[in-house]
Amino acid sequence: MSETKKFLYLNRKAPYGTIYALESLEVVLIGAAFEQDVSLAFVDDGVFQLTKGQNTKGIGMKDFSPTYRALGDYDVNKLYVEKESLEERGLSLDDLMPLTYEDEDDDYAEKDSIRVVSRAEMAQIMDEQDVILSF
Amino acid sequence: MSILHIVNKSPFERNSLASCLGHALDGSSVLLFEDGVYGAIKGTSFSDTLGAAMASRSVYVLGPDLAARGIDESKLVDGVKVVDYAGFVDLSAESDKVQSWL
Amino acid sequence: MPIEVNGKTLETDEEGYLSDLNQWEPGVADVMSKEDDLVLTDEHWDIINFLREYYEEYQIAPAVRVLTKAVGKKMGKDKGNSKYLYSLFPYGPAKQACRYAGLPKPTGCV
Numbered sequence: 001m002s003e004t005k006k007f008l009y010l011n012r013k014a015p016y017g018t019i020y021a022l023e024s025l026e027v028v029l030i031g032a033a034f035e036q037d038v039s040l041a042f043v044d045d046g047v048f049q050l051t052k053g054q055n056t057k058g059i060g061m062k063d064f065s066p067t068y069r070a071l072g073d074y075d076v077n078k079l080y081v082e083k084e085s086l087e088e089r090g091l092s093l094d095d096l097m098p099l100t101y102e103d104e105d106d107d108y109a110e111k112d113s114i115r116v117v118s119r120a121e122m123a124q125i126m127d128e129q130d131v132i133l134s135f
Numbered sequence: 136m137s138i139l140h141i142v143n144k145s146p147f148e149r150n151s152l153a154s155c156l157g158h159a160l161d162g163s164s165v166l167l168f169e170d171g172v173y174g175a176i177k178g179t180s181f182s183d184t185l186g187a188a189m190a191s192r193s194v195y196v197l198g199p200d201l202a203a204r205g206i207d208e209s210k211l212v213d214g215v216k217v218v219d220y221a222g223f224v225d226l227s228a229e230s231d232k233v234q235s236w237l
Numbered sequence: 238m239p240i241e242v243n244g245k246t247l248e249t250d251e252e253g254y255l256s257d258l259n260q261w262e263p264g265v266a267d268v269m270s271k272e273d274d275l276v277l278t279d280e281h282w283d284i285i286n287f288l289r290e291y292y293e294e295y296q297i298a299p300a301v302r303v304l305t306k307a308v309g310k311k312m313g314k315d316k317g318n319s320k321y322l323y324s325l326f327p328y329g330p331a332k333q334a335c336r337y338a339g340l341p342k343p344t345g346c347v
Contacts, residue, residue: 014145014148014170015204016169016203044147044148045147045148051204051205051206052205053205053207054204055202056203057199058200058202059199063203065205088180089147089176090182090210
């Protein structure tokens with residue numbers, strides 16, 4: 001058995017305008033098979049990936065926002081969202097999709113996956129990682 | 136001579152919209168589409184810049200791109216007009232030139 | 238290789254997954270399972286329908302680990318284990334059942 005490493009996926013791009021957000025999500029889901037300690041960070045325009053009410057019918061692209069709700073099933077339940085990035089974009093937690101997971105160590109209680117953190121806290125979270133993958 | 140300026144980049148990631156507004160003459164029009172629509176949200180670090188530019192220019196956003204990104208029309212800077220694809224075509228046809236800010 | 242279902246020709250990719258999931262109908266699973274010499278029972282259909290519901294809600298085909306856990310939660314522990322699922326779908330529960338259900342190859346299958 002190899003030891004578990006801390007992986008952070010750093011998301012800094014808005015969805016749909018470029019392919020980065022969707023690519024990141026797919027790599028996260030594939031990488032979840034390796035059972036590492038995975039966290040996701042949403043910084044800068046990356047916070048736009050999590051807005052609620054996305055409807056892509058008018059632009060002819062696949063709406064992949066429902067897939068973020070499956071992350072809990074994949075044991076990916078630490079989604080750090082930077083407070084300053086939200087505020088600079090006129091957003092608050094209320095503008096984001098509610099994302100939850102079931103905590104197996106706490107009688108499958110439903111808990112929030114999104115954690116809003118300050119820029120200073122985000123810097124610390126980055127510092128604690130073994131591997132950071134940027135999108 | 137009127138120009139329709141079109142911008143498809145987020146103002147939080149690139150200076151395309153800021154540069155566009157710096158070059159758009161009074162009476163010209165600016166249409167935000169794709170990731171450019173993020174520039175029309177009110178209460179952001181960019182909305183004052185947009186609001187100031189709107190005193191003498193018309194600003195439009197493409198509705199389908201707003202909807203895709205989950206931005207409700209109530210979240211837009213006052214005075215920004217929402218158009219559909221047909222409206223985009225009309226604006227292009229009414230203008231002498233269309234200038235892209237990539 | 239395209240497949241023939243109820244008189245219609247449906248495109249598939251090189252691994253046999255339906256190219257357009259909107260073209261799916263139950264006959265797709267019947268045709269594909271016949272080619273695999275498998276007779277579909279209600280138990281198979283429970284899993285196929287479950288996968289289609291999962292895709293509808295999350296827009297992905299779940300990895301086998303996720304499928305197993307989710308089936309266990311919905312249908313009970315005696316079904317939420319890989320032994321049971323492999324007994325139904327010997328070529329791999331996620332891959333084979335997703336193919337019958339008209340979904341893409343599961344995300345997270347490496």
